[in-house]
Amino acid sequence: MDILEEMRGALVQGSSERLSRILAPGVYGRIGAAERAGCVALLRDLPSDQLKTQPNLCLFLALDAFERGEIPEGRRWQSVLAALRDAAPDDSEERRRLDYAVFRLSAQSPQTDNANLLLILAILYNEFLGQPAEYGWLSATDGFPSVLRGAKDLSDWGKNYRAVRSIVKPMLHVLLEDEGLGVCEAAVAELLYEKNCINEASIEVAASLTAAAPEIFFAGMAQLARINRFDPAATPARVILRQLGEQLEQRGAEHLIKNYRALCVRFLIEEGELEPVREWLQHCESDLAESRHPREGYLLTTRARAYIALGRYRDAATLLESVTLMLERGFRPLDTADCLANSAIACELLGSSSLAMEKLERALELTRPYGYIRVFADLGGQMLRLLERLRGSRRAGDPYLAAICAATEQFAQLRPALYAPPAQAEAAPLAEGLTQAELGVLRLIGEGRTNNEVAAAMQIKLTTVKFHMKNIMGKLGAKNRTEAVSIARRQKII
Structure with missing residues (x-):
């Protein structure tokens, strides 16, 4: 029986507890995209109050939302998980499982804001995690920001990176065993570099250069290549990048x-x-x-x-x-x-x-x-x-x-050649890529009109409006009409 059939059986029985067992932590990463979409569709048939009592279901829905780039939805389920964790008895097995679930979700969140970062730190600092996290969860190169990458983007914490390091470093061995120092130093080196403290950054990056984890090694070598541009006596960036490529190939790090x-x-x-x-x-x-x-x-x-x-x-x-x-x-x-x-x-x-x-x-x-x-x-x-x-x-x-x-x-x-205009560079206004008909459609859409209203106003077919809208979204790089209007307004096209 496949997972969707199992879920349908649980729904027929009205058992959210059985659904929770079916969607245990780890299932999300083991099933394909089509199965995940099917699971989410079935979960959405459940009442919201019922979902909010089952941590595994909340975790599954949040991971799916982040995967699709629906950040507010993911944050909503993340908050539900955090509330369930806070309500669990101290030192209980349930509390430990929820600690791990909240940490996993927080670390995989595409953005890390102030409250979220403090939640991660509270869990790591106050409660020991029985299971180590995978490298990718704290990697600066695997699509998700590390704890320190989140920390450096907070006003107070970003100014006081040494305080961030002093809090985070002692905890990282729980998550990454011997690699914790490399993660921390690569992130601090990046922070120092962005603040134009080049010499300090070159010292901090050293620990990441011997990391066994390819993600951490990548972060360190990439930072070293940037740093060495300013020192003619140092190993040239080209050499560092070539060495990095060779190492990634040897380590089988295809994802990087x-x-x-x-x-x-x-x-x-x-x-x-x-x-x-x-x-x-x-x-x-x-x-x-x-x-x-x-x-x-x-x-x-x-x-x-x-x-x-x-x-x-x-x-x-x-x-x-x-x-x-x-x-x-x-x-x-x-x-x-x-x-x-x-x-x-x-x-x-x-x-x-x-x-x-x-x-x-x-x-x-x-x-x-x-x-x-x-x-x-x-x-x-x-x-x-x-x-x-x-x-x-x-x-x-x-x-x-x-x-x-x-x-x-x-x-x-x-670097005098950086962004030097080519001989045949464009010199056209931003709106030139849109035809007059497309501009007309875009302006009317921007006024809040429906496709039918646009068709009537311009005396064209509804299918023509849809055709123009598809072209507009393609030219502006927008996913939908709302985003197309927003981009056009920012660029002063309409």
């Missing part, structure tokens, strides 16, 4: 290869070597054509960087707008700022200077509480021109902006 290739592409873009970038882009455009999941954020932003480097500014702007919306649904200030900073460059190169300034200011608002510098500085000369214009207009006495400008100027000299 996509991110590894994207990492290499970023370095090629910096050096102005665009032919391999073009080849990579042709391959990944089809591979990521429909992907808009938070775990693909690194690949999608790398793709946008490739668009900018190759002069496809409109493509970059529309893709980054979509990714920014995706990241803003959760708490991802550093990643969101990275999208906005690159988007500002794309808009500027398209001739939309006011929109570029707007995006740059939004990015600075996100990063100022943490003192992040390199998210801007590593974009070189194109970013420097935007920063200097902003500084000259109304922020001449801003020490944070002055520090960013100084670091950006240094990097612009180090």
